[in-house]
Amino acid sequence: MKDYQLIVIGGGAAGMTVAAGAANLGAKVALIEKKKHLGGDCLHVGCIPSKALIAASKDASSLMQAARVLGAEFDGRDHYKTTKARVDKARAIIQEHDGTERFEKIGVDVYIGEASFQSPYELKVGDDLLIGKKFVIATGSKPTVPPIDGLDNVSYLTNENVFEEETLPESIIVIGAGTVGLELAQSFARLGSQVTVLEAQDAFLPKEDGSVSALLRSQLEMALHLEIGVKVKQIAEVAGRIKVTAEVDGETVEYEAEKLLMATGRAPRIEELRLDRAKVDVKDGYVDVTSTYRTSQSHIFAIGDTIKTLPFTHAAGEEGKAVVANALFGLWNKVDYSKMPWITFTDPEVFHVGLTEAEARERHGDDIEIFEAKLSEVDRFVADRQETGFVKIITRKNGKILGGHAVGMTAGDWMQIVVYAMQRGDKIGKLSRMIYPYPSRSEAVKKAADLYWRKRLFESPLTELARKYFEWTR
Known part of the structure; x- marks a missing residue:
């Protein structure tokens, strides 16, 4: 004792x-x-x-x-x-x-x-x-798995044993389109597997901002087959292969692969x-x-x-x-x-901190502004040939940052400055006034934040007066 x-x-x-x-x-x-x-x-x-x-x-x-x-x-x-x-x-x-x-x-x-x-x-x-x-x-x-008919009678992978596989499967079905399922699915697809991802929910990555989910889905579907709203009814092993029977839009659909990965939560x-x-x-x-x-x-x-x-x-x-x-x-x-960030490590990466646009509108109504910049407008991403993606910063009209979201190469690294600003209580204007090395990926944040001042400086009544003054004094 x-x-x-x-x-x-x-x-x-x-x-x-x-x-x-x-x-x-x-x-x-x-x-x-x-x-x-x-x-x-x-x-x-x-x-x-x-x-x-x-x-x-x-x-x-x-x-x-x-x-x-x-x-x-x-x-x-x-x-x-x-x-x-x-x-x-x-x-x-x-x-x-x-x-x-x-x-x-x-x-x-x-x-x-x-x-x-x-x-x-x-x-x-x-x-x-x-x-x-x-x-x-x-x-x-x-890992948890739902009670699916026949699942107990087949061998399947989870995150606890998938990394012990000695060979890459020729084909694999991934049930679950959360972060674990998507990261592994894309990896297997890039290595050469034929990958099918099945998700029961009717929405893809529902915790992410809608524009983020839409872009990531379009990128993933270039390399793998992704279906949402799939109700898996039965799983069986036939002639050494996995057969999944599901219901999609009221119709029975069958999927077949060499391996099955269950990524249905924890x-x-x-x-x-x-x-x-x-x-x-x-x-x-x-x-x-x-x-x-x-x-x-x-x-x-x-x-x-x-x-x-x-x-x-x-x-x-x-x-x-x-x-x-x-x-x-x-x-x-x-x-x-409320200021806890997270990343989905797909390619492109997804970064999330704070409220999504839908959540912000539900809480604050019309008292929000959206500042968005495309990575194709940032020189470093153009040089890297990684222009796919964007930055989206959501604020109150007084500049208080409510959320920050991004899709893009290494987004989890260069978006961290938004977390720091939120934790300090800084408004978006301070993100614009920071000095960013050129050319760096973090300039994507600056591009979005600059829109705050552009709106206030160049679309205000004072600016209109200035224009008239300079026209008069030419």
Whole structure:
């Protein structure tokens, strides 16, 4: 039996943030991870391997295009082992930084094993019984699949095993057109697979601004087959191939491929914790918490994918920072999700922060303005031959920024300045007055912000008077 001032359950992004922060402040900390490595799903089966696959597939696509121009041949399917090695190497390099040794050096006791509460203050990990003054639940999430007839009788992929495939499928059906499904679908298509994406919802990427969704869809459909409003009724394996029977617009449609990838969402990984013994409330499958991440037991906190906030690694990390202070010092810190950005790492990338145009109009009516610039108007994108995309900044009429959206090459990098402005409370005029290096992609933000001053300076009554004065004094 060992006593700790803080016990962190889950060694992913959120849990590691809390454990490192608390230990560096001098607390006696235990960190528990069910799997054999720290780092969580983001490192092993999520963000990192998917981004490595995206980068590799983009390179392969460029090589195939160059080969066609030169009258040569290059098939990404023949080089999939190299692609997989690139994915594995990325995970291995980052794993070195997130190893148990790093935490043991700062005084954290790391336990590898499944944790379960025995009481509100007791936790069992294997044969060890740990006693804690405070607890943080950060066990992440797992893939979920809907109850589809026949699905249990076929082998299918999820993000948890797709990166272990040794060969590239000749064809693949992806069920689910969320960020995970789209990123993987485009990657496989670029490497040479025939890809079909099926989405049950009638809207494509409904959380994104409508103009963003429309442009991205048109770009993706150049490389893969995408259908929305598809109600999958049955899945079967016939002669070694996957057969999906669905209903589309009231008609029965069949799809066939070598492999099936289920990308239909995620759910908290909390069943094994026995939260009932800790008297921690669960609501709709999530740990029920206050805005400061306290559960029904005030000494037990929950963050990350176990709670119903934004399901992003960077959101979990921010929640972890808040919880360190809340758990150790009794503070009431919380994260402002209204300014939390996210990126869909397709090509082109999609960036999102704040309200969409539809949300802004619903909240503020006519008291909004839209400032939009095309990437084809920005010299750097023209030079890079990456003109597809745009920037859209949504404001109140007084200039307060409500949201920022973009589609374009590396949009997640050059749009970050909009997040900074929103967090500072700066108005759009300040984005225009900043000095941007030429030629840089960030000038896309300046192009959009310049429209604010153009409207006020060149379309105002004062400007009209100035024009008349100069005409009179010529």
